[in-house]
Amino acid sequence: MLELKNVHKTFFPNSINERVALSNINLDLNDGDFVTVIGSNGAGKSTVLNTVAGKISPDTGTVNIAGRNVTRLKDFKRAKYVGRVFQDPMAGTAPDLTIEQNMALAERRGMSRGLAFGITKAKRLRFAEELELLELGLEKRLSAKVGLLSGGQRQALSLLMATFSKPKILLLDEHTAALDPERARLVTDLTEKVVAEQKLTTLMVTHNMGQALEVGNRLIMMHDGEIILDVSGEEKSSMTVEDLLAQFANIKNATVSDRTLLQ
């Protein structure tokens, strides 16, 4: 479903700040894979996500989604295949638009946008049904501005918007990191539910090792722009946070971030 082949990316090449962000990354996701990505700060996790989303264009290598080479496709064109939830709850929705307007925008992912009414009765019914799944009561507030919602509500809505138009790939960039534990739990549960129901191929970056082990069927650890651990199935489910920390310790000069240690 998603294939990264020999992807290499250097930031600020030929300057004093030159930094290899991705070094020869090879990654192959099967249809329905739910992969969690962990690693220290600057390991290249977000760069991988941005490369898949088309925000960053790799120096060499190719990105294939569902058998199509999308390496040179711009981010907004690639959006047809890729759904995304950002870390910042404010980033995934348009605050001045209403809930239903946001959903109407999301619903037309990758489709042409013409002069048909953005909001219709039929759409309202459909959106209300979708929102009921969140169990946040948002279905009764369709014409409320999204800017009025709480961070957790906005992130849940972002998740719904990113997924209900069935993207080929779902990218989650620490999407629970900015929420308090209770809301993070809610959004994590929703994520597992939605991904399982729609069998979405998912790449989720997280700083929370417990979460990385708990959800998904495959785990990737990155360091210095390389994938240094790739476990799935049985092997993954039998791993513990201690095992992961031991892996980290094995890496020469690895600096585990404070946030990671807290988990």
Next chain:
Amino acid sequence: MTVTIELGLIYAIMALGVYLTFRILNFPDLTVDQSFTTGAATSAILIANYDTNPLLALGAAFIAGALAGIITGLLHAKGGINPLLAGILTMLALYSINLRIMGDRANVPLLGTDTIYTWFSGAGITGWTLILVLAVIVLIVKLLLDWFLGTDMGLGLQATGDNEEMVRSFGVSTDAMKIVGLSVSNGLVGLAGAFIAQKQGSSDISMGIGLILIGLASVILGQAIFNNRFVTRFADTPVGRLLFGTRNREVLMATTAVILGSIIYRAAVQGALAVGFNPNDMRLISAIIVVAALLIPRWRVRRKPAKAVQTPASNSAYKETTDVRA
């Protein structure tokens, strides 16, 4: 009185264009200062030299203005030029183009030709009847803009000014949206220019200078007056719902406010003239009106800090962000 309202209504078409870029797209577009003249010049030269139907001349003015907007849009979206600079560049270039359109003259008189205004007076439409006719025209423009902003494309455009990153992640080309928005906006400005040219019986190279200020004044005045609890509450009553609906209420209320703002601005100018200022002071007065409309709401916040966070919007947003960080 009638002249004030009449001018307010015609300039409201221009102000709706400014609203589209300034508020919806969040793009301070200075093209307006000359695209107004482009519209006026196009319609005047078509009527004076080519005996064009005045209505067609209005249509041509819209298209000419829209083309100017597209150029600013291309400079910004494809050329990566800063929005303000892109607008200024197009505005400067248009000065020469406008002179060319008018046959290398600084003005085109419309003496003894048919314009929509001679039609109106021929049909006995003057005074309050004329205002009614103009009000209907402005209302049609407003409704078209409301409708456009409520379509799938319009939602993409609104979101482009709101959260560019997000709207790109749903497959909207923000470049295309900005170009569309700028072209519609400057088209409306050109249309207003053509109306003014036909009204005053000439187009003039300097007629658009300083216009952005009038547009901004109308948008900001309208908003200053409309952004209060009474109007927000009214919008929730059955009558309010009937007027503004629920699907695209923000826009419907804002465009209404812009039209009222335009008329109020004219009234303020008339008031200034009545108390003894002379027409040369108008730019200064316009600027003062804009500054006042921008600052007075802030002063209100400072005077009553308890009330300032009373709106449900800021209140809940504030609470939630503190929650999240806790």
